[in-house]
Amino acid sequence: MLETAKTALTTAALVAAWSLRWNVYVFLRLLPFASKSLPKIWTGLAVHLSALSAMWLSRSKKADRRTGLAPALGVLGIASGAASIVWAVAVDLVLVLMSLDMCYRAHYLHPAGALSFSRTGFVTDTSASLLFRSTSQSFNLTYVSNAAGSVKIPVHVPAGSDSTVSVHIDGLQPGETYSYISTAGHEGSFLTARAAPEIFSLVSTSCQKPNWPYSPLNHPLRVTGMEHLDKHVGGMRQKPEMMLFLGDFIYSDLPMPLAPYTKSYYRQLYRQLYASPSWTRNLLDLPWIHMFDDHEIINDYSTDPKHTPLYPEAIDAFAHYQLSVNPPPINPAQPTYTSFNIGQVAFFVLDNRSFRSAQPLRSGSNSTGGQGERTMLGVQQLADLRVWVDREGKREGRLLVLVSGVPVTRNWSEGGDEFDSWAGYLDEREEVLEMLWAVGGAVIISGDRHEHATTVLPPSPHSGHPSSHSVIEFSTSPLSYFHQPWLREHVEHRPTDITLHHEWRGMSRFGAFDFDTSGQEPKVDFTLVVDGEEEWKYTWWKGKGIAI
Template sequence: MKLLDYCVQLCAIAASAHLKVASYVFLRMLPLGYNFLPKILAAYALFATSFFLHLRSPFRTKVFILDSVANTIILLFIADFLYRGHIFHQENNLAFSRLGFVNATSSRLVIRYPIASNFTLTYVPSGSGVGGKVQALISSSEDYTTSVTLSDLVPSTQYEYTTSLGHLGSFITPSTEQKRFSFISSSCWKPFYPYNPLSHSLSLPGLRSLGDYLDKTGAPDFIFFLGDFIYSDLPVKIAPYTREYYTTLFRQVYASPDWSYKLRNTPWLHMFDDHELVNDFYQEMTDGENIYRNAMNPFVWYQNRANPPSTGPNKFYYTFKRGDASFFVLDTRSYRGVPPAKDAQDGGLGQRSMLGKQQLAELEAWIRDEKGWKVIVSGVPFTRNWSGGGDEMDSWAGYLEERQHIFELLWESGGGIIISGDRHEHATVKFLLPHRPLIRKKMLSSSSQLLLCHSSSNPS
């Protein structure tokens, strides 16, 4: 009997230790529910079984009982992490305004108010000068959001705006002669992560850190957010992938208590990535078209229509200029073909396209025609530095021939800068000219070089 009790205690100790380690990783380091939740629940079940067997033993201890209380509390923490925001913070009453694309003579704004309304937006230059008024409508059909474009503005001027619904904000138009400017590039955040039971369930520590940074340094000219603004599928899928579900996730992020006045009045430019849809998304995946259709509505309402204008309807990629630099922000999800398997023999080579024919053609023309700095912005990494995960081929590593084609166009035209997101860490990589003699002879005359700046916040 003593041997049986000893074995029961060993099982309980092992299950309890596994539960605590896996729970810590899940709550604080890597919120992959499909990896950790089954293990956590299995460990708890094994511990609970051992606990009840141990209660029948004359050798039961208070430590065992205290450990069972601790493990139960950990399980409650996990439930809190997964469901508190979903149950208690749908944020249907959210009201806010935020700044989108701003150039020397125009500005774009997104406004939400939880009641269908006609309203007036008034904008005036700070100090003195002639402002204007814009009439706009908010309706339930677009989750009570609308966008407003202010035109015929004066360069190098600070404006303040108010709405008849109670919104207020400010922005500065850049100079037409601007040569130097600053911007921030980031991606990937998840409310309530890393988990802290004392935090608001919509808290975004990374956003709070960004706000503190801007308070110290001043606001940049604009911020790129290159996708995974919401996580539809992490830590776990908690509702069907409906338009209402995706819309709620956008509301929750914009309702975070960590937004500051300065953050809302800094221009934000957006592109979606897979977690605005579902992990490693491409349209030919199972139910891909339906997921895409449901997810794109809230992205348009809350983000896309405040971006620089695109080249046509239903196109989310866009270009714009700032000073001597021209930016091409890629859509790397809407048109991509089926990626290869991670262990495919071709290793990512083959006639696959991430951009699709039309977008690639526009990118080619842009590379050839632009004379100043060329900056390509991609939601997924151009490098192959990250090759250990199962999603390696979801990046440009799965589309190497198209990537090489883009590289060679850039080398031929004098080089360029590539900015990407997605990987929760920073890297700066210089892509050297290839060593093939004919290509080098063709390209060296322009001193071509490529520099990739990969920068992404971690989800905190």
Template sequence: MPGAFEGLQALDLGPIPHSICEKLAVTTTLAIRTFAYVFLRWIPGPWIPRVLGPSFAIFLPAYFALTLSKPLFTTKSESDVTIRSKQGHPTSEGSQDAKSSNGIVIEAKKVKVSTRQKTAPWKTLLLGSPSLTDNPILTLVSFLINALCFAAVYDATYTLPNYHKGHDLSFARTGWVSDHSARILVREPSSSDYVKHSPVYVVSWREQTYPGPVKAPVRWNTLQVGEFTEETDYAVSVTIPGLKPGTKYQYLTTGNHTGSFTTAPKQGTKGKFTFLSTSCIKQRVPYNPFTHPLHIPGFKILGSLLPELKAQFMLFLGDFIYIDVPMRPGKDIEAYRMNYRQIYSSADWPGVGDHLPWIHVYDDHEIANDWDKGESGLYAAAVDPYKSYQHQVNPPPVRENSTYYTFNWGPASFFLLDTRRYRSPNGVADGPEKTMLGAAQLHELLEWLRRSDKDIQWKFIVSSVPLTKNWQINGNDTWRGFQWERSKILEAAWSVKGAGVVVLSGDRHEFAATAFPPPPNSPYPASATVHEFSCSPLSQFYLPVRTYKQRDKEDVLIKYIPDGNSKFGAVEIDSTSPGQAVLKYRLFVDGKEVWNWILTNPRL
């Protein structure tokens, strides 16, 4: 077998070049495989493609130089001693290499012995040290492993932004739904007749019909959609008016998109409803080479559970796109728009979007990691598609031109925070001058908490980043870095009368439930305890290290579940029990319910 490759091994490397090439091949092999594993399974960080390319470029010549080089031999000197009978032959006088004694001749000489250096099979396979002579098949296998690692990282990094830009996206979805109206977003590509020739484009709707006898035909209502323009990336919103509370409707667009939604119950109505909460989406994480680049595993999981959950809406708490993971495709408006189109272009989106209204806040990865620069720099380009695809079908903003919202659904009231636009730099020392919300938003939040309404049993503060300070890594980007302002919010939350206060957050790619009891000797009862459910990701990596740890009695751990690439919470609100309000939180990880928790509010 070794002889079959002798013709290929024509390169004559000396010992020193051979040693250098072997060290380069081993070092780059370990780098390529380690970085590729981390990137594809755990964290698809932007620095890995930058390192992997040069590593593979160094690996190739070193590997082929070793593969095509002649076998290396080690030469050493050895003494060769011969003893034989004299057999009557006289010993030459003055001979220096033979001695005669009693008819015996002893001959001694030095010889050079060459031994071919061998490469162990494990070294070829695991460390990338090739040898056609010793391990021809493993040499090929080892090369293919490195090549596949490089190709997979390249595919995960560059295929999506270069070949799936989403310009042909045509879709519709439901946003905020009240007890009398619903907001529908419609998008048609610039190449469609609806855009080029501006014909009449309508959304039609009617009450949901069910199999069985129908007393009277249900009439379709129609509303014309505004003009599709490049200014909003050809996305247009329409508000359907005149709906009945607590009623299921179906809609149909001229572009043949269908969906359904259920309106909110009338204020003060007793009953049950469920909504969902999560954050963080990235296509093909963990990486699977056999799935489409637009595949979102978490969407498939969520879609399979929606018939059972019967959720009324999704509260999505940011990182809907990851513009900077693994590599930023650009810093202009089109780069940001493309990222939104790619999510909605996924074949997995209809399963979670056709019959489930989505309400959004944004977080850092819609702009840039750990964004704390307010409206400067990238913000204008980043917020453009957010306004086109999400803001315009969200609940009405609290203030004109703001990006924080409030709305009610039955016995629950929600305040959706903007934690990025108005914040101080993360590195600033904490104190009265440091803010995450800005003065106006903080004022509106505190007023909302103080406002009393006999029909509201639960108040939900919706924050893209966790309120708890128990996350120890990169805590300055969360409320841990803004504890002075956090204390004001908690003080107001503890003072709420007649309603329980719950915080919903995301961001950390882990789940944790935390309680914030009132301080000892405070005027607030134990029943005033604020609870937080922080849940993510819907479809992303989770950290292999544990980052949440309770260090005091201010933030009390209830449950911590870090593992799982797909997590979301289902919140059921039950206002049917006399004398108390009931909230049940159910946590789903990778498609299975793994934990639940019940809160009651006796302060009615």
């Protein structure tokens, strides 16, 4: 009986040790969901320490030899000898401390309250918007160019803005490099757009979280994907016109929420991202255009009553750090969506969150939700989108680009988040696609799913439009975060959603676009960059159809 008890203790210690180590590995390197991993980690720790304590009280080297498990336990550092037990406890504590370190170190040790930085926002051929954060209430800004000389302007930091201020500069020269300095210690530069460029580039992605995958040796605010982005942008033949960042710039809820969802909490998350040591002047001087998605608020945000109280708290920080230097809004009453043109390419950047209905409930394996009155865009945004498509789509040589935070394709159909994308709003999706088919096709740029897919969305048979009017979607993310290691959620839905390329591996992913409107038909060269390496290239021509 005694030997059976000792064998059971030893087995329990062995299983608990494996469970603890596996769940820590999953949490720190694969899926950073504290709500799922931490209870398993704490349970494994409690069982392992309890078993070790019991083994210590009844230790017997002779009994260990009879169990036949001593060699295996020794490898794991959990044998019943005194030295082995001390070692096992030390390993347990280190693993648990690493898990706690990932959750809490940045929050408590790096709140970035004294952060001072500047970055470039939306830039045209004659203007530039710059964002500053300064602990000084006012400062002087001087910008200089070879053509225009030096200009000094006073800047006042408004109260209640978390020490941020946006500065809009007009009267600039096209294609000119301007450098700037401030009396508060800022310095940087920006390049105005060329007048009506026929060829230009941009990069796009979404989703990032500091110190992922976790390493105790990393700075807790390091963003590895930014380092890949900096290297790629620095090696491009021509500096990109902008970065389109399509949401989840911050994660308010992963690996776990660390404070109540208040303005103060959201502001700290933005400060921490901008305090990352992975930012370079090359990236800060690149124009960034931002939209927001759910994790800037809370996972799967919609206008559900349980979510809406968080919206004003979260949008405050987004407005100060991102929206204030975005392109001017189409509708000042709803300033979170916008449009702008670069040469012959017209962009419409959607707001996929502020006005959407609560997503539908999944019914068994059914993946056809989204019919009826449910809306992602809301009445006014949909009307403004229609006006934009009608206006821009009728202009000769114009290429339309719709920028969506969530995928338009319904091919990510096997996960619990399918209906958080346009798959949950299929009637409205059809309405939007019909607009784009009617003007000869378009490009959609999206993010969110921590994978990449290039998808063709051909006109439906009853639409009356030829296949050459197909829409193509390039959906790419994350810049720096996890991918799903074992569940494959992407399943092609022919004939409505046709996959050209799908890539799920990699923890850093962004797309580089080269637009060319110099020929008879516009074309787009796309490059997928995964973990810093060029993974796949594709060329799309408007109106020429796609072999499928």
